[in-house]
Amino acid sequence: MQRLAKWFDSIETEKPFDSCKICQNFLSETGGNWVINKHYHRKECVLEYAICVHCRDEVSNSFSHDSKAAIRDFLETKIDWQERILEWSKLDSPIKRLDHCVACTMPREWMLGFTISAQFQHDGSLIEGALPLLLCSHCVSQINDSLSPESRETWKRFIAMYFEGPDSQDYHPGIF
Numbered sequence: 001m002q003r004l005a006k007w008f009d010s011i012e013t014e015k016p017f018d019s020c021k022i023c024q025n026f027l028s029e030t031g032g033n034w035v036i037n038k039h040y041h042r043k044e045c046v047l048e049y050a051i052c053v054h055c056r057d058e059v060s061n062s063f064s065h066d067s068k069a070a071i072r073d074f075l076e077t078k079i080d081w082q083e084r085i086l087e088w089s090k091l092d093s094p095i096k097r098l099d100h101c102v103a104c105t106m107p108r109e110w111m112l113g114f115t116i117s118a119q120f121q122h123d124g125s126l127i128e129g130a131l132p133l134l135l136c137s138h139c140v141s142q143i144n145d146s147l148s149p150e151s152r153e154t155w156k157r158f159i160a161m162y163f164e165g166p167d168s169q170d171y172h173p174g175i176f
């Protein structure tokens, strides 16, 4: 299996993620898919985690209906999926999708910060679908601004509970 140029390995361990940040179970034993999210600021990874499908559903279900609708609306209206899919089909590696923002198409080099997400299946292989993708911090804050105060609070608690230090504001809820 081809390793993805380490983009989706843990910066902390320099190895592929092996357990879910929330339930701590081994990803290979959760029986389902998992998602990896990494947040970068000024080219430095400031927050990273893998989350199993069960925990992701739980976090996602704790968001209000309006917030979920707002996120969906962003994904549907701010991302030109037709254009992206055409472009992605021509890439020799899905990792090249990370060269620019999936929504505003700003090149990665110009960004102050960004978030990358990828989905893997139980055997550890990358799922090529809507993910992997990269969102610039500007687009991330647009999503955050559209969340209800309750959902923002939920997200803040999630970050505070599982991570030391960072303020939740700059991180998009990795629920897609």
Ligand SMILES: [Zn+2]
Binding pocket: 020, 021, 022, 023, 024, 025, 051, 052, 053, 054, 055, 056
């Ligand atoms: Zn989990």
Ligand SMILES: [Zn+2]
Binding pocket: 101, 102, 103, 104, 105, 106, 135, 136, 137, 138, 139, 140
């Ligand atoms: Zn963007």
